[in-house]
Amino acid sequence: MLKKLWKKATLTSLTLMALTLPSHAQNTKTEADLQALMQQHNMVGLAVVVVKKGEIVYNKSFGLKDVENQTPLSNSDIFRIASISKSFTATALMQLVEEGKISLNDDVSKLVGFQVRNPKYPNKVITLRMMLSHTSSINDSQGYFTLDTIDPAKNPNWAACYNDYEPGTQYEYCNLSFNMAGTILEKLTGERFDQAIRHRILDPLGLYGGYNVDSLDAGRFVTLYEYNADSSIFSPSPSAYNPRRQEIRNYRMGYSTPIFSPTGGMKMSAADLAKYMTMHLNKGEYKGTRIISKKSAKQMQSKIADNGYGLALKTEKNLIPGKSLVGHTGNAYGLYSAMFFQPKEQFGFVVITNGTSAPEVNEYNLALAEVINSLYNNLVK
Template sequence: MMKYCLLIMILAGLLRGNAYAQDSIENNLLKLMQQYQAIGLSVAVVKDNKIIYNKSFGYKNPDDKTIVRNTDIFRIASISKSFTATSLMQLVEQGRISLTDEVTRLVGFKVNNPKYPDVPITLEMILSHTSSINDKNGYFTLDAINPEKNPDWARCYNDYKPGEGYQYCNLNFNMAGAILERISGERFDQYVKNHILQPLHLYGGYVVDSLGHDRLVPLYEYNDSTKAFEAAPAAYASPKAKLAGYTRGYSTPVFSPTGGMKISALDLARYMMMHMNYGSSNGVQIISEASSKTMQTKRSDKENYGLALWSTENLINGEKMVGHTGSAYGLYSSMFFQPEKKFGFVVITNGCIPQYKKSMVALLYDVINELYNEMVK
């Protein structure tokens, strides 16, 4: 009997210790939110290939004090690019396209840098931002770069040779989304739903009309002139009106393959685990190990960017992390993992003062390091 009592006392002590540790972490996260005036925050932590922590703080709406819940979903901005690249890697595996295919053939109009007319721009180049294409004409329509639609199309190209330079470009991924539609025959949002979200049992998507509006977290952009946050309702604008005249394989930017995914921190962590495990999660294979490693292999030494995933040693001291960030409409998001050691983090805020540390929004940087030091290290 004495042994059982002793065991119960030990277990109770461990539980109290864990509770105190978690309270300490949460107090530190709240202090960071206060420091950067974050409106809301949602985080998820993966350790030893398991989600060990998921917590949300602050407000969806600071006026009526509606709190952020773990089930709430955010527009995650440029982390969305990895969903587009993952989808295309599925088609590569099926032999329907190749990373070396010319974009001109895949997208259905001429995509060619006029300064280097004999150098083809390939699918791999647009997925790695080495295409020599820029966003000078915008990226909300493919008309921006289509010579048949825009007499100013040449402005979309930089002076360097395709494949030899790097410039982050949203137009690259809106074209990639159009290619996905043309080759698969499925509308972009439906393809991602059918081939990534549903197999992994994730709740999310690109069309707000198909998502629970009570779960959408409003975004707030910080105005440095007025020192105030301003609501950004355009982040969740319905595409319904634009879908009436939708042309599959061309109107694709309506869904924003470059930044339009809406998902919770928890489900984004589950998606992240698929990449962390080189293409599979919980027995579900989304892409092959070879395809996953291809995505994680850098194409640019300058930025360490692969195919919609980049590697960095500047986030956590002594650790090489792989992932992506996102920013739009005041939102800042991050998804980073360590594929060998099987840990990772998702951190999303719906608004904060955008200070920076080592090329990352300081709030995200500090939160990730706090979670690493207290829960993973």
Template sequence: MKKTISVLFALFFCLLAPLFAQNQQAEKIMLLMEEIPVMGLSVAVVKDGELVYQEAFGWKEENKVPLSSTDIFRIASISKSFSATSIMQLVEQKKLSLEDDVSDLIGFKVRNPKFPEKVITLKMLLSHTSSMNDSEGYFTLDAINPAKNPNWKKAYNDYAPGEGYQYCNLAYNMTGTIIEKYSGERFDHYIKNHILDPLGLYGGFNVNDLDASKFANIYSFDTKTGEFTLSPAAYAPRKEEIANYVENYSTPIFSPTGGMKISAPDLARYMIMHMNYGKGEKAKIIKKKSSKIMQTPLSSNENYGLALWKTDKLIEGKMLTGHTGSAYGLYSAMFFDPQEKFGIVVMTNGCDPTYENGYNKVIKETVNILYEELIKN
């Protein structure tokens, strides 16, 4: 009788242990949200190469509509990896080379005036080593076009292309334009047709193609007043600009540098593709060689490759590959270990903007909770 009870207890424990574990990590996240102001959090965890957990906490619309894990967010700079992945597809098709001169690709002169003979390559755009900066803005190519902006020289730094690192959003809006020009498809259509649809993911760079009821409202947090303020610009439709779209020049309207809208679980499925070096759950998007190029740091200062960087500071002592994002009050993170086949996606649609060791504190602590409870344990 005692043996039967022991066996039943063991079986009961095995069946319910995962539920206890999930409840424990959910409880820790909710405690975190009580300690630090957070509007909402959407998370997804991949273990052994498979999506094993997805959950949402807090509000989609402040104090009115709870957040759901299927809600989509503007994910900010994680979007850059979609642009870099697209470039690698076009490189594989021999439509582009990473060593191509950006001047030839973009259609106007792209040269640092202090180093006029030094070619700025496509690889430099993707790795933030082009010597360009965002001081003249990045929402239009006019910022760096000598024929459009009399102050274009200010958009370059004092060091030579390839000899320094500065994160540059303009570089990725230029990258999106190059994708459009050499694929023959408008940028937002290319991403949908060649990345999202093959992987079976819902999202996109064009707000007007998506179900607005799925958007998680994004809020900025004022640390002085302790109040959240809605940021409607995060999902601005920009219909007039799109109606007057100029092919191969107006691409920044869709923000290749930060405008992807997608849910946490679908971003995790996209992450699985990079974790498997180009092979997603439903399709192979890029070759293993191309994927490894993206994940290999070119800058020793920042450990940045092509829209993906390596860090051991997010989870102390654990080398991860991925990217963060921040815009309009949103903070996001997508990081994975291609060897151990685990990864974590965290998005918040508004929180205290305090940073800790280079990462938003809410994002960092949530990532570590999920790692401790669902990966390490």
């Protein structure tokens, strides 16, 4: 009896795989299209992952990991994924909301430990929800690599960190806000930011990655290449993986957090990022492990700003014609990344390039947009 049940289960599993996995013809067409797009947009390397019904059905790497040594890019290599990192910070904070330790309506001043007020609207509370949705009126004009820029006790020009409009009324993308959000996570958990993310998200999901360079295998880092449009030359960006050892040695818990860049410093492979994405696609759960509640997942994906931005996840209606996708993009040191999924139809994409001549328009890279459309037309549609 058990043998029959096992055989039936195995056949069912194989049938589902046959229905899900792309055919040889689909793979051949997909790879030809992607190679053509790489050539068209001068892409150094390209990693792509397609998810359908909660499973990775396609994962392929093209081009070079390192131009100088002509090392080919592989699926196990890891990138600094840039601003997609913001969603990890927000996900961990949503766990604290569920634990009753904070509220999205809390005053950021009380959470971060110094006054956070737009001087033009001194009586208007700037909330955690505003910070995570880029509607706080805070800007990056003074930089965002240290909290000193916005701390009134440290920067005489702190008022320049705020825009003219009232907090909560308009959107402006802000990296400083998410470095502050990471600081809040650190203060509330009592764990250094990189370790808090590891314990709360990475380890439970079985993902290899992190914000601390020295905790990872440097041999797996993908070299990132900045493109200079005037000279048409790609230059490597070694600072993308700066270990910041001296700064970490002098670390101040609850203030030095920007050293790890909660706003953009996660390092991870495209495949592991796709598993993390699938957790959000499945409303907070992956392979039996729940990271956040369905309610929290829905809050993160729900529009707050006029452009569709929620809590570190954005609804994008123009990426694939006729499809509303949820996700995030990244752009730093020459790298461009994109993570987008369709919650109802249960498909999603992770695409990352370590260098391209294609520009970024409307917060996503044009080459990656074409790659996503190719993957959708060849493997999903």
